[in-house]
Amino acid sequence: MTNKRTLIVANWKMNLNTSQASILLHRLHERIRIHRDIEVVLAPSMLVLQPLSVQIDRRKFRLAAQNAHHKDEGAYTGEVSFTMLQDLVHYAIVGHSERRIYFNESLEDTRDKVAAALRNDITPILCVGETEVEHKNKETRQVLHDQIVTALSNVSSSEIKDIVIAYEPVWAISTFGGKLAKPSDIEPIFEYIRMQIRELYGPKAAKVVRVLYGGSVDDQIARGYLEIEGCDGVLVGGASLNYHKFAGIVDSTYKMLNEGKS
Ligand code: PEP
Secondary structure, eight states: OOSOOEEEEEEOTTOOOHHHHHHHHHHHHHHOOOOTTEEEEEEOOHHHHHHHHHHOOTTTEEEEESOOBSSSSSSOTTOOBHHHHTTTOSEEEESOHHHHHHSOOOHHHHHHHHHHHHHTTOEEEEEEOOOHHHHHTTOHHHHHHHHHHHHTTTOOTTTGGGOEEEEOOGGGSGGGTOOOOOHHHHHHHHHHHHHHHHHHHOHHHHHHSEEEEESSOOTTTHHHHHTSTTOOEEEESGGGGSHHHHHHHHHHHHHHHHTTOO
16 A cells, blocks of 8 residues: 555435435534545535535545536536536546446546546546446456546546546446455456556556445445555445445544554
Protein backbone atom coordinates (compact mmCIF):
# COMPACT_ATOMS: atom_id res chain seq x y z
CA MET A 1 0.00 0.00 0.00
CA THR A 2 1.30 3.47 -0.82
CA ASN A 3 0.43 6.63 1.08
CA LYS A 4 -2.72 7.17 -0.97
CA ARG A 5 -5.88 7.90 1.02
CA THR A 6 -8.23 4.94 1.22
CA LEU A 7 -11.47 5.76 -0.53
CA ILE A 8 -14.84 4.56 0.75
CA VAL A 9 -17.64 5.48 -1.64
CA ALA A 10 -21.38 5.23 -0.92
CA ASN A 11 -23.53 4.87 -4.02
CA TRP A 12 -27.07 5.60 -2.89
CA LYS A 13 -28.41 4.98 -6.42
CA MET A 14 -32.05 6.07 -6.97
CA ASN A 15 -32.91 5.94 -3.27
CA LEU A 16 -33.68 8.52 -0.56
CA ASN A 17 -35.58 11.74 -1.08
CA THR A 18 -34.17 15.00 0.22
CA SER A 19 -35.27 14.59 3.83
CA GLN A 20 -34.31 10.89 4.00
CA ALA A 21 -30.88 11.71 2.60
CA SER A 22 -30.47 14.54 5.08
CA ILE A 23 -31.31 12.20 7.99
CA LEU A 24 -28.84 9.58 6.79
CA LEU A 25 -26.13 12.21 6.42
CA HIS A 26 -26.89 13.49 9.93
CA ARG A 27 -26.47 9.97 11.35
CA LEU A 28 -23.24 9.43 9.42
CA HIS A 29 -21.90 12.75 10.72
CA GLU A 30 -22.48 11.55 14.26
CA ARG A 31 -21.02 8.11 13.69
CA ILE A 32 -17.99 8.61 11.43
CA ARG A 33 -14.72 9.94 12.77
CA ILE A 34 -12.22 11.91 10.74
CA HIS A 35 -9.14 9.94 9.72
CA ARG A 36 -6.47 11.65 7.68
CA ASP A 37 -5.87 8.55 5.56
CA ILE A 38 -9.52 7.84 4.76
CA GLU A 39 -11.71 9.71 2.34
CA VAL A 40 -15.44 9.06 2.60
CA VAL A 41 -17.47 9.96 -0.47
CA LEU A 42 -21.25 10.05 -0.75
CA ALA A 43 -23.01 9.74 -4.10
CA PRO A 44 -26.67 10.69 -3.57
CA SER A 45 -29.20 11.30 -6.32
CA MET A 46 -28.72 14.38 -8.48
CA LEU A 47 -31.67 16.09 -6.77
CA VAL A 48 -30.13 15.76 -3.35
CA LEU A 49 -26.61 16.94 -4.17
CA GLN A 50 -27.36 20.62 -3.67
CA PRO A 51 -29.04 20.41 -0.23
CA LEU A 52 -26.43 17.92 1.02
CA SER A 53 -23.63 20.19 -0.13
CA VAL A 54 -24.91 22.80 2.32
CA GLN A 55 -25.31 20.34 5.19
CA ILE A 56 -22.11 18.39 4.76
CA ASP A 57 -19.05 18.60 7.00
CA ARG A 58 -16.35 18.81 4.35
CA ARG A 59 -13.69 17.54 6.73
CA LYS A 60 -15.57 14.23 6.87
CA PHE A 61 -17.21 13.76 3.51
CA ARG A 62 -16.97 14.57 -0.14
CA LEU A 63 -19.75 14.36 -2.67
CA ALA A 64 -19.96 12.46 -5.93
CA ALA A 65 -22.43 12.49 -8.79
CA GLN A 66 -23.71 9.11 -9.97
CA ASN A 67 -23.77 10.21 -13.60
CA ALA A 68 -23.78 13.29 -15.84
CA HIS A 69 -23.95 14.20 -19.52
CA HIS A 70 -20.72 14.40 -21.46
CA LYS A 71 -21.56 17.72 -23.19
CA ASP A 72 -20.97 20.83 -21.12
CA GLU A 73 -24.24 22.52 -22.14
CA GLY A 74 -26.88 22.51 -24.83
CA ALA A 75 -30.28 21.24 -25.90
CA TYR A 76 -30.28 17.91 -24.05
CA THR A 77 -33.62 17.88 -22.26
CA GLY A 78 -33.52 16.29 -18.86
CA GLU A 79 -29.75 16.08 -18.58
CA VAL A 80 -27.26 17.62 -16.15
CA SER A 81 -23.67 18.30 -17.23
CA PHE A 82 -20.38 17.86 -15.40
CA THR A 83 -19.94 21.62 -15.83
CA MET A 84 -23.07 22.21 -13.75
CA LEU A 85 -21.77 19.88 -11.05
CA GLN A 86 -18.33 21.43 -10.85
CA ASP A 87 -18.91 23.39 -7.64
CA LEU A 88 -20.86 20.61 -5.95
CA VAL A 89 -18.87 17.42 -6.33
CA HIS A 90 -15.29 16.19 -6.19
CA TYR A 91 -16.07 12.89 -7.88
CA ALA A 92 -18.42 11.35 -10.42
CA ILE A 93 -19.16 7.67 -10.91
CA VAL A 94 -18.75 6.85 -14.60
CA GLY A 95 -19.51 3.64 -16.47
CA HIS A 96 -21.39 1.94 -13.64
CA SER A 97 -22.75 -1.43 -14.78
CA GLU A 98 -26.33 -0.23 -14.23
CA ARG A 99 -25.62 2.60 -16.69
CA ARG A 100 -23.98 0.22 -19.16
CA ILE A 101 -26.71 -2.44 -18.90
CA TYR A 102 -29.97 -0.52 -18.23
CA PHE A 103 -29.13 2.59 -20.23
CA ASN A 104 -27.06 0.95 -22.95
CA GLU A 105 -24.05 3.15 -22.33
CA SER A 106 -21.28 2.12 -24.68
CA LEU A 107 -17.53 2.03 -24.16
CA GLU A 108 -17.36 5.31 -26.08
CA ASP A 109 -20.06 6.96 -23.94
CA THR A 110 -17.99 6.09 -20.90
CA ARG A 111 -14.85 7.45 -22.58
CA ASP A 112 -16.61 10.77 -23.29
CA LYS A 113 -17.86 11.02 -19.71
CA VAL A 114 -14.40 10.39 -18.29
CA ALA A 115 -13.05 13.19 -20.50
CA ALA A 116 -15.91 15.53 -19.56
CA ALA A 117 -15.38 14.92 -15.85
CA LEU A 118 -11.66 15.69 -16.10
CA ARG A 119 -12.30 18.76 -18.24
CA ASN A 120 -14.51 20.04 -15.44
CA ASP A 121 -12.08 19.24 -12.60
CA ILE A 122 -14.15 16.32 -11.34
CA THR A 123 -12.40 13.04 -10.56
CA PRO A 124 -14.03 10.17 -12.43
CA ILE A 125 -14.58 6.90 -10.58
CA LEU A 126 -14.46 4.65 -13.60
CA CYS A 127 -16.35 1.40 -13.00
CA VAL A 128 -15.23 -1.67 -14.90
CA GLY A 129 -16.16 -5.30 -14.61
CA GLU A 130 -17.24 -8.40 -16.45
CA THR A 131 -20.70 -9.99 -16.54
CA GLU A 132 -21.36 -13.47 -15.21
CA VAL A 133 -21.29 -14.98 -18.72
CA GLU A 134 -18.01 -13.24 -19.49
CA HIS A 135 -16.67 -14.47 -16.17
CA LYS A 136 -17.67 -18.06 -16.92
CA ASN A 137 -16.16 -17.80 -20.40
CA LYS A 138 -12.90 -16.57 -18.88
CA GLU A 139 -13.15 -13.26 -20.74
CA THR A 140 -12.57 -11.03 -17.71
CA ARG A 141 -9.17 -9.75 -18.80
CA GLN A 142 -10.29 -9.01 -22.35
CA VAL A 143 -13.39 -7.17 -21.10
CA LEU A 144 -11.38 -5.10 -18.63
CA HIS A 145 -8.77 -4.37 -21.27
CA ASP A 146 -11.42 -3.03 -23.67
CA GLN A 147 -13.23 -1.04 -20.99
CA ILE A 148 -10.04 0.52 -19.62
CA VAL A 149 -8.28 1.22 -22.90
CA THR A 150 -11.38 2.84 -24.43
CA ALA A 151 -12.35 4.83 -21.32
CA LEU A 152 -8.85 6.25 -20.98
CA SER A 153 -8.21 6.91 -24.64
CA ASN A 154 -8.60 10.68 -24.23
CA VAL A 155 -6.83 10.85 -20.86
CA SER A 156 -3.37 12.39 -20.94
CA SER A 157 -0.40 11.26 -18.87
CA SER A 158 -0.77 14.32 -16.66
CA GLU A 159 -4.44 13.51 -16.01
CA ILE A 160 -4.12 9.82 -15.22
CA LYS A 161 -3.23 10.42 -11.56
CA ASP A 162 -6.72 11.93 -11.14
CA ILE A 163 -8.53 8.77 -12.18
CA VAL A 164 -10.03 6.26 -9.79
CA ILE A 165 -10.89 2.82 -11.14
CA ALA A 166 -13.50 0.64 -9.41
CA TYR A 167 -13.36 -3.04 -10.23
CA GLU A 168 -16.94 -4.21 -9.91
CA PRO A 169 -17.62 -7.68 -11.30
CA VAL A 170 -21.22 -7.36 -12.51
CA TRP A 171 -22.13 -10.75 -11.05
CA ALA A 172 -21.05 -9.59 -7.59
CA ILE A 173 -23.16 -6.42 -7.56
CA SER A 174 -26.35 -6.93 -5.54
CA THR A 175 -28.50 -5.68 -8.44
CA PHE A 176 -27.27 -8.47 -10.69
CA GLY A 177 -27.15 -11.43 -8.34
CA GLY A 178 -24.70 -10.39 -5.67
CA LYS A 179 -22.51 -13.49 -5.60
CA LEU A 180 -19.62 -12.84 -3.25
CA ALA A 181 -16.22 -12.74 -4.90
CA LYS A 182 -13.41 -14.34 -2.93
CA PRO A 183 -10.68 -11.76 -2.26
CA SER A 184 -8.00 -14.30 -3.19
CA ASP A 185 -9.71 -14.90 -6.54
CA ILE A 186 -9.85 -11.24 -7.48
CA GLU A 187 -6.41 -10.18 -6.27
CA PRO A 188 -4.90 -11.09 -9.68
CA ILE A 189 -7.48 -8.82 -11.33
CA PHE A 190 -6.16 -5.88 -9.35
CA GLU A 191 -2.71 -6.73 -10.63
CA TYR A 192 -4.07 -6.94 -14.15
CA ILE A 193 -5.75 -3.51 -13.90
CA ARG A 194 -2.50 -1.95 -12.70
CA MET A 195 -0.63 -3.70 -15.48
CA GLN A 196 -3.00 -2.05 -17.96
CA ILE A 197 -2.25 1.36 -16.47
CA ARG A 198 1.47 0.58 -16.48
CA GLU A 199 1.36 -0.34 -20.16
CA LEU A 200 -0.54 2.82 -21.05
CA TYR A 201 1.10 5.36 -18.73
CA GLY A 202 4.16 3.81 -17.10
CA PRO A 203 5.02 2.47 -13.64
CA LYS A 204 4.56 5.70 -11.68
CA ALA A 205 0.99 6.13 -12.90
CA ALA A 206 0.25 2.48 -12.14
CA LYS A 207 1.24 3.08 -8.52
CA VAL A 208 -0.60 6.35 -8.06
CA VAL A 209 -4.00 5.45 -9.56
CA ARG A 210 -6.42 4.28 -6.91
CA VAL A 211 -8.21 1.02 -7.61
CA LEU A 212 -11.31 0.14 -5.59
CA TYR A 213 -13.43 -2.97 -5.22
CA GLY A 214 -17.22 -3.01 -5.45
CA GLY A 215 -19.76 -5.83 -5.25
CA SER A 216 -22.02 -6.52 -2.24
CA VAL A 217 -19.48 -5.14 0.22
CA ASP A 218 -20.80 -4.72 3.76
CA ASP A 219 -19.33 -4.17 7.20
CA GLN A 220 -18.73 -7.90 7.77
CA ILE A 221 -16.65 -8.54 4.65
CA ALA A 222 -15.16 -5.17 3.74
CA ARG A 223 -11.83 -5.86 5.35
CA GLY A 224 -11.19 -8.95 3.24
CA TYR A 225 -11.33 -6.75 0.15
CA LEU A 226 -9.45 -3.85 1.67
CA GLU A 227 -6.58 -6.20 2.46
CA ILE A 228 -6.14 -7.21 -1.17
CA GLU A 229 -2.75 -6.07 -2.39
CA GLY A 230 -3.30 -2.97 -4.49
CA CYS A 231 -6.87 -2.33 -3.32
CA ASP A 232 -7.30 1.31 -2.30
CA GLY A 233 -10.87 1.26 -1.07
CA VAL A 234 -14.40 0.09 -1.72
CA LEU A 235 -17.48 1.24 -3.59
CA VAL A 236 -20.59 0.32 -1.65
CA GLY A 237 -24.15 0.16 -2.97
CA GLY A 238 -26.86 -1.51 -0.88
CA ALA A 239 -25.01 -1.42 2.45
CA SER A 240 -24.36 2.31 2.12
CA LEU A 241 -28.07 3.00 2.75
CA ASN A 242 -27.72 1.58 6.25
CA TYR A 243 -25.69 3.88 8.47
CA HIS A 244 -24.62 1.07 10.86
CA LYS A 245 -23.29 -0.99 7.98
CA PHE A 246 -21.67 1.90 6.14
CA ALA A 247 -20.12 3.37 9.27
CA GLY A 248 -18.97 -0.18 10.11
CA ILE A 249 -17.10 -0.32 6.80
CA VAL A 250 -15.39 2.97 7.64
CA ASP A 251 -14.60 1.60 11.12
CA SER A 252 -12.98 -1.52 9.63
CA THR A 253 -10.86 0.67 7.38
CA TYR A 254 -9.91 2.85 10.32
CA LYS A 255 -8.93 -0.21 12.36
CA MET A 256 -6.95 -1.75 9.52
CA LEU A 257 -5.00 1.45 8.87
CA ASN A 258 -4.30 1.93 12.56
CA GLU A 259 -2.94 -1.61 12.75
CA GLY A 260 -0.55 -0.49 10.06
CA LYS A 261 -1.33 -2.33 6.85
CA SER A 262 1.86 -1.87 4.92
C1 PEP B 1 -22.60 -0.83 -6.87
O1 PEP B 1 -23.71 -0.69 -7.35
O2 PEP B 1 -21.64 -0.18 -7.27
C2 PEP B 1 -22.45 -1.81 -5.82
C3 PEP B 1 -21.25 -2.18 -5.48
O3 PEP B 1 -23.61 -2.25 -5.26
P1 PEP B 1 -23.77 -3.34 -4.10
O4 PEP B 1 -22.79 -2.97 -3.02
O5 PEP B 1 -25.19 -3.20 -3.65
O6 PEP B 1 -23.47 -4.64 -4.72
